[in-house]
Amino acid sequence: MPEREPLIRWDWLADHTDDSAERLVEHIWLTVIAVAVGFVISFVLALVAIRRGRTYGPITAATGILYTIPSLALFAILVPITGLSVLTAEIALVGYTLLILIRNIVAGIQGVPRDVIEAAEGMGFGTATRLIRVELPLAVPVIVAGLRIATVTTVGLVTVAALIGQGGLGKLIDDGLSRRFSTLYITGAVLSVALAILADGAFVLLQRVLTPWARARAAR
Amino acid sequence: MVNRLIEPTSGRILIDGRDISKDDPIALRRRIGYVIQQTGLFPHQRIGENVAVVTRLLGWSRKRQRERTDELLTLVGLDPARYRDRYPSQLSGGERQRVGVARALAADPPVMLMDEPFGAVDPIVRERLQNEFLRLQEQLAKTILFVTHDIDEAIKMGDLVAVMQQGGELAQFGPPDEILARPATDFVARFVGADRGLKRLSLSRVGDLELQTAVTAHPGDDAEEARRRTLADPFRYLLLTDDDHRPIGWVDQDDIPRSGVLTEALAIPMSPLVSRRTTLKDALSMMLAADVVAGIVVDRTGRVLGLVTVESIAAAMRPPDRGVGAATDGSGPDAARRLAAELAARDDQELGRTEATRA
Numbered sequence: 307m308p309e310r311e312p313l314i315r316w317d318w319l320a321d322h323t324d325d326s327a328e329r330l331v332e333h334i335w336l337t338v339i340a341v342a343v344g345f346v347i348s349f350v351l352a353l354v355a356i357r358r359g360r361t362y363g364p365i366t367a368a369t370g371i372l373y374t375i376p377s378l379a380l381f382a383i384l385v386p387i388t389g390l391s392v393l394t395a396e397i398a399l400v401g402y403t404l405l406i407l408i409r410n411i412v413a414g415i416q417g418v419p420r421d422v423i424e425a426a427e428g429m430g431f432g433t434a435t436r437l438i439r440v441e442l443p444l445a446v447p448v449i450v451a452g453l454r455i456a457t458v459t460t461v462g463l464v465t466v467a468a469l470i471g472q473g474g475l476g477k478l479i480d481d482g483l484s485r486r487f488s489t490l491y492i493t494g495a496v497l498s499v500a501l502a503i504l505a506d507g508a509f510v511l512l513q514r515v516l517t518p519w520a521r522a523r524a525a526r
Numbered sequence: 527m528v529n530r531l532i533e534p535t536s537g538r539i540l541i542d543g544r545d546i547s548k549d550d551p552i553a554l555r556r557r558i559g560y561v562i563q564q565t566g567l568f569p570h571q572r573i574g575e576n577v578a579v580v581t582r583l584l585g586w587s588r589k590r591q592r593e594r595t596d597e598l599l600t601l602v603g604l605d606p607a608r609y610r611d612r613y614p615s616q617l618s619g620g621e622r623q624r625v626g627v628a629r630a631l632a633a634d635p636p637v638m639l640m641d642e643p644f645g646a647v648d649p650i651v652r653e654r655l656q657n658e659f660l661r662l663q664e665q666l667a668k669t670i671l672f673v674t675h676d677i678d679e680a681i682k683m684g685d686l687v688a689v690m691q692q693g694g695e696l697a698q699f700g701p702p703d704e705i706l707a708r709p710a711t712d713f714v715a716r717f718v719g720a721d722r723g724l725k726r727l728s729l730s731r732v733g734d735l736e737l738q739t740a741v742t743a744h745p746g747d748d749a750e751e752a753r754r755r756t757l758a759d760p761f762r763y764l765l766l767t768d769d770d771h772r773p774i775g776w777v778d779q780d781d782i783p784r785s786g787v788l789t790e791a792l793a794i795p796m797s798p799l800v801s802r803r804t805t806l807k808d809a810l811s812m813m814l815a816a817d818v819v820a821g822i823v824v825d826r827t828g829r830v831l832g833l834v835t836v837e838s839i840a841a842a843m844r845p846p847d848r849g850v851g852a853a854t855d856g857s858g859p860d861a862a863r864r865l866a867a868e869l870a871a872r873d874d875q876e877l878g879r880t881e882a883t884r885a
Contacts, residue, residue: 424562425565428562428566
């Protein structure tokens with residue numbers, strides 16, 4: 307009876323660390339670009355929604371619909387237009403971050419206590435100064451909460467980008483499944499999950515650094 | 527409206543004779559100190575940064591901002607070294623309110639707006655903050671527009687009180703004593719309460735009244751001579767004092783011996799001692815508690831200056847329109863009226879506080 311293939315072949319893994327590392331780096335880049343671009347777009351749209359309250363409904367409705375389209379279907383729609391490119395992958399990935407990020411940025415800024423805004427206005431803050439010095443710092447916890455969800459979601463979604471040839475850890479999973487080589491897909495999956503957890507942890511740290519005042523309250 | 531957070535639909539608002547609608551609202555606000563009920567401190571900034579907010583907006587140098595911040599924290603009774611680097615969440619409500627006042631004073635604005643500044647703290651802290659603020663105002667001499675729902679606070683804090691009624695109508699505007707003594711409308715009378723007479727008592731001090739002279743004598747003085755002087759006075763008691771003119775006690779005119787000398791043993795327990803700074807309310811309360819009709823007014827060293835009686839307090843409280851007769855019989859000008867005139871004069875010198883009351 308032939309020896310059964312083990313679930314993970316550590317020797318193979320050791321020989322191919324470079325390959326796995328390369329996929330991991332691709333994965334990280336796809337995620338970072340998606341979240342960064344998504345954040346910039348969301349930020350602008352959130353400010354528009356706050357300044358012109360009537361636009362908030364349509365903005366969330368549009369991004370909400372975008373959010374519900376299955377990723378595979380979105381790729382299918384985009385490939386004829388933008389081809390099997392990074393652009394195709396990023397358009398889809400960015401699209402999925404918008405709803406969460408816009409909602410959290412708007413909620414964060416609108417959640418700034420009324421008396422703080424009134425005091426800022428009464429002391430002679432202009433709109434921009436107030437946004438930068440008062441509203442954004444106070445909105446950090448809610449905005450970071452949105453970034454955490456968006457990032458973890460994106461890390462998972464990036465695996466799908468392998469289907470249109472954009473590499474990432476999805477490629478390991480894909481290859482592993484088609485070759486029935488468990489070492490590959492398990493490696494891809496484990497790294498993807500680990501990346502999501504690490505990214506989440508990084509945001510928690512970032513928030514702690516950005517909001518020393520929140521800890522002061524807890525320590526009272 | 528004064529700092530243009532709300533624009534008036536009609537009319538003009540002048541500060542130092544300038545129509546503020548022609549000013550840049552942002553620049554205008556930086557010239558007006560602003561204190562609100564919930565303090566509106568920035569939770570993400572340390573106390574020092576909070577106090578320096580306006581000076582920073584005005585572009586002061588860091589060094590100057592810091593010096594000003596420490597100066598102001600000291601002024602409102604918070605040790606800069608202890609409080610500068612704390613966050614608002616680490617302070618009590620009263621401390622936060624003080625920081626709010628310090629912040630409003632940062633750029634030394636000539637005008638301050640205070641919107642129910644002491645509304646969110648408990649009554650004991652409120653009372654303390656009020657007293658501290660009154661003391662502070664004696665040094666600062668700013669024009670302050672102070673909004674409150676509490677008529678007692680308005681009367682205590684204001685040199686001039688504007689009573690607003692529903693619909694934003696001005697019901698009465700004048701010195702606190704006038705509001706209490708002569709409410710312009712039923713609304714004002716109801717608003718200041720049935721105990722407005724008592725409230726007026728806390729506005730005047732013993733020193734505002736013409737003190738009554740007491741018949742005094744020292745132990746060892748000739749009794750018959752003292753008795754004759756006491757009988758000649760409308761007040762039936764002789765005040766026995768020591769050599770430094772400090773009170774020892776009372777002697778009823780009937781108990782003064784017809785011969786010999788006065789002794790300390792004749793004296794019966796004293797009336798309460800009050801100073802010129804004692805409010806009429808406190809003086810009256812002490813007299814009622816001691817079940818006497820007169821209080822002895824003493825100076826800082828305890829020497830007798832004169833007497834304040836229940837009757838003289840009542841006379842001072844008589845409404846001016848009915849009290850004219852009483853005031854012209856030689857017992858001196860109506861204290862309350864004098865006070866009102868003084869306040870009005872002070873206001874003319876732009877040293878006055880203005881106070882508005884919203885109903």
